[in-house]
Amino acid sequence: MEVTLLGTGDTTGTPTPSCKCETCQRARERGVERSRFSVHVHNDRTGESLLVDASPDFRSQFLSNDVDLPDAIVISHIHFDHLDGLGNAYRLLEDVPVFAADEVDPATGESVAETVGDKYDYLDAITVEPRSPFEPFETCGFEVTLVPVEHPPLVCYGLHIEDPETGATLALSGDSNYAIDDASRDVLRNPDLFFADGIVPAAYCEYHPAGGDHADADGTYRTFGTKHMTVEGARRLADDLDADDYRLVHLSHYIPADEAFDDDMAVDGERFEL
Template structure:
């Protein structure tokens, strides 16, 4: 299983348009980018590939990275930075099955699968397939499990991807705070690679109107506001999951410039063979 990080940034990406902060300047000087979130998973045994979330930067990502177009996709939730790239299916794909959760969101009155189907009903190439959370299903020769996480006010899911023949495992936290349910943690546990939402360092919680949540024994917040994990929270979750390797993704340009490109923060284009 080959995993390519196509997009490792948050909703504005780094560098952020119109921003001249130290971190955005440093990214330009380094020639690195964190575009909106998307992960490419290639099953080299079957010569098939899967795309996890459809970044608005889809076109740029596939023009600049040496990966094949996906045979199928997964949508974790319906925020624009994870779904709006699906419009690129027009005139690019002959067919594209897209998989998403079937659980009705009280906030929208629809499941993620229903929202995808409604939003992109004009794309004849796209077929939407719904799945119950925590129930494994097969795509591209891989076993996938959508796992509920906590990203208020919308329902959101992480994802476990396992190769049933080699045992290789990728776990993706999805957009979430630290309060990932225990059943979801169990499904994500023991990955060879863990991609964890870590929007900012815990020190920046003092600047959030709601501060931080889910403090550890030393009072360090593992959640920034209500929706995303801090760097410290993501690393604590990685420890709890017994992750062999962790890359921090969905990071914002608010990281101080002297911390923004330190390990284990990911940048676009990283590739891992599991």
């Protein structure tokens, strides 16, 4: 299993356009990109590739990285920075299944799969394939499981991806706060590699209208507002799940420059062999 981080940033990415903050300036100096989130998972045995989330930066990500176009796609939720790259399927892809959860979201009245089907009904190149959370399915030679996480107000899913031949495992928290329940944690547990959503340090919760949540015994918030983990929360979740290795993703440019490029903070183009 070859895993490539195509996009490791939040909704504005880093560097953020027109931003002169120290973190964005440092990213420009280093030649570092954190574009909108997407992960490429290649199966060395079958020669097939799975794309996790379709970033709006789809075109530039595939031009910048020496990876194949996807044979299948999984969509975790319907926020634009994870979904809107599907439009790139037009004249690029052919007969690609797009897997998404089939449970109805009370906030929208339809499932992620139905939303994808409605929004991209003009794309003959893709076929939406609804799948139930916690029920593994096979694609690209991998066993994939959608795992419910907490990203209010919308439903959202993490992922567990396993190569049944080699036993290699990749887990993704999805866009989530720290309150992932035990059933989901059990599926995500003990991965070879874990990607955890950590958007800002806990100290920044004072600037969020909703503050922070899920404080630890020392009072450090593990959730920023309601939707995403703090850097501290994401690191704690990686530890909770006994991940062999991990990277923080969905990173914002609000992380102070002196911390923003720590070894566990992902940048676009990182590649892992599992």
